[in-house]
Amino acid sequence: MSERFPVARLRGLYAVTPDEPDTVRLLALAARVLAGRPALLQYRNKAAAPALRREQAQGLLALCRAAGVPLLINDDLALALEIGADGAHLGRDDGEPEAARRALGAGRILGLTCYADWARACRGAEAGADYVAFGAMFPSSTKPEAPPAPFALVRRARDELGLPVAAIGGITLDNAAQVIAAGADLVAVVSDVFAAADPAARVAAYRALF
Numbered sequence: 001m002s003e004r005f006p007v008a009r010l011r012g013l014y015a016v017t018p019d020e021p022d023t024v025r026l027l028a029l030a031a032r033v034l035a036g037r038p039a040l041l042q043y044r045n046k047a048a049a050p051a052l053r054r055e056q057a058q059g060l061l062a063l064c065r066a067a068g069v070p071l072l073i074n075d076d077l078a079l080a081l082e083i084g085a086d087g088a089h090l091g092r093d094d095g096e097p098e099a100a101r102r103a104l105g106a107g108r109i110l111g112l113t114c115y116a117d118w119a120r121a122c123r124g125a126e127a128g129a130d131y132v133a134f135g136a137m138f139p140s141s142t143k144p145e146a147p148p149a150p151f152a153l154v155r156r157a158r159d160e161l162g163l164p165v166a167a168i169g170g171i172t173l174d175n176a177a178q179v180i181a182a183g184a185d186l187v188a189v190v191s192d193v194f195a196a197a198d199p200a201a202r203v204a205a206y207r208a209l210f
Contacts, residue, residue, distance in 0.1 A: 009070075010109075010131050010164040012039030013206040014188040016074070017060070018195075019047045027059045029194050034067040036203025038193075039186060040109075042089055044074035058083050072109055080104070087111065087130070092120070097127035111166065116149040118156070125161045131186065132157055136169025137179050141191065151182040158183035173202065177209055 015038040020026040034041065041064055043057050057073060061083055064071040070086035073079050077100050080088040087109025090100055097112055104110055111131045112124040121132040134153045136146040146169055157165045167179040168188035176187045187206065196202035 032199040036200035101128040131164040133166035138170025140169040
């Protein structure tokens, strides 16, 4: 994978897995989500032990390969590299973006959580990130400690950094249009997709917003 990932594909719903200890249930839910064709799937499980994370990530990668949807690993560059995932999404304490870019190579995706930190977004752009993420855009049960991120950051990043911008935190089908109108290329969603009665239909509804 030597060519740069086409950033034009980084637009749409960015589905993020919930903390699910049951691998069978997680993969069944993910299969229903992938049937709706999200732009990306991120594996995120803060509570799992390393062995379980590896098992779940490998299972998700197989599903994503079959669906043609890139899989990114949250907060664990080493696991992303180990299983051959399509990229990694890193927070403030997950290593330097420059080192992550070198490790991933040009063909895999590097995303950075920037919270409400403009300087971090600038550094990420300089380091070769493929997208930057701001949030929480709305109150979030997944990341209740995250500081609020103003919509103006999304607009500024689109105007000044030349990178796709992801918005995360409390996003639902009812409010997603607001962040898309502000310039978000990706809307990252956990509960509103994975807890939906019909996850594939919910993904399709998000797709229609773009």
